[in-house]
Amino acid sequence: MTALVERLKGGLEAPICLTWELTYACNLECVHCLSSSGRHDPRELTTDEAKAVLDELQAMQVFYINIGGGEPMIRRDFFELVEYSVSKGIGVKFSTNGAFIGAARARRLSELDYVDIQISLDGADAATNDAVRGKGTYATAIRAMNHLRNAGFGAFKISVVVTRHNVGQLDRFKALADSYGAELRVTRLRPSGRGTDVWDGLHPTNPQQRQVYRWLLAHGENVLTGDSFFHLNALGEENLPGLNLCGAGRVVCLIDPIGDVYACPFVVQDQFKAGSVLDAGGFSQVWKHSELFGDLRRPQSVGACASCGSFDPCQGGCMAAKFFTGLPLDGADPECVWGDGEMALAGVPAGAAPKPMMDHSKPPPPTPVSFGRK
């Protein structure tokens, strides 16, 4: 553990980068959506409220924000907010399914400096991808990438959530990214949002986790991970690149579409809500003085992991993964590489895991009603 990380655990003047979900509206209904998005929320921040947040972030010298949703490009003020952010010296990366990137928008995006684009993709072919993200979404993503390439955007990112069904496709994802001159990003599936419902059957198995770790060590030099696989560092001598710690409330946080501030995008739940940007003192007050973040910045209880020699590289894994599978926060991660989490899960009664608080999923289509007699 480097001295730096010890200091980072105590918190920073401002987040290094934060995630800002601009809207709960989405044109898709991915089965594992961490924000359970689909429907717009009437309480979503107005353009002026959003700009006020950006003013604050500038004053705090936040360098870079990650914009997401839902599908952020659905917002009518999407470009206005992105351009405003950049004008305030705040770099933007936005995460999108690509449905709204046609030729004209690709050109417009290419003219913007300090803007990164991250296209979501969860399969190296339509069959694998569309099973999770919906019919036609693979083609949509590729189309967006083609437009970006034609417009000379430069290097964008392709972001993959690693699942049981795409673990074997990592080489193909890399080849796809290389073919566009794009950067590949692979991240961990968390049981958050709609992910709670599908996690059991979708999260990588223990042998698959080892496969991911080995692949990252062998091929991952130019692959980003958002430090989301730090729990796998228990497997070896060499740590994967990254801070190797849970950043929630310490170096990162989430601003949700209605202005609520959470420790991270994977814990949109009351227990992890720090406050609201609409409260007196705004975001700055929440970041610097909220009770939740103060708690997270103090040494955490190690609990059951205290006797494990892997605690230093693993750090007890992911708070969100433990919370939404019904495991104690001071115990093993459900994907603990030594199997301690699996054992602990066996003790969690069916239905006992917390349900996500927010659900903006679209209602299921009505079942057809037949009129008259058949």
Place this chain on the structure above:
Amino acid sequence: MSVLIRRPTGDTLHEMEQDTTLADTTEVDEHDDQIVDELLIEEISIDGMCGVY
């Protein structure tokens, strides 16, 4: 399922706990020689922190 990697014992954790206390000093005092050896700069990827899209 064969275990390919041996899990380290808890002793390592104890040693690490002792190492980190020294690193918390930021004042220039008699621990100066440790500070001289410590890397004063550390680079990290902007993508290198967990809890971000």
Place this chain on the structure above:
Amino acid sequence: MTAVDVPRALLDRALALDPRVALRPEPFGALAYHYDTRRLVFLKHPDVVLVVKALDRHDSVADTLAACEIAPDRYPAFERALSSLIESEVLHDRIG
């Protein structure tokens, strides 16, 4: 090798913070972010921050270290740090 090819000792060079870099004070020192390369660098000690900020007010690294009252036995660590910052494009040679 001509005199031109001999790398100038770091201590003799006049350096400055790259204008595309933002430097944000933190409890442990500072964070430096380069907007073009997207690289993020932690300056892990307040003295490093002091030196980095003072560089453009002095004609050489040596003068800067002296002005910041850095003890000579710490010079090797500071030279390593400053070299690293040049490599990260956070610092560059001042022209003129």
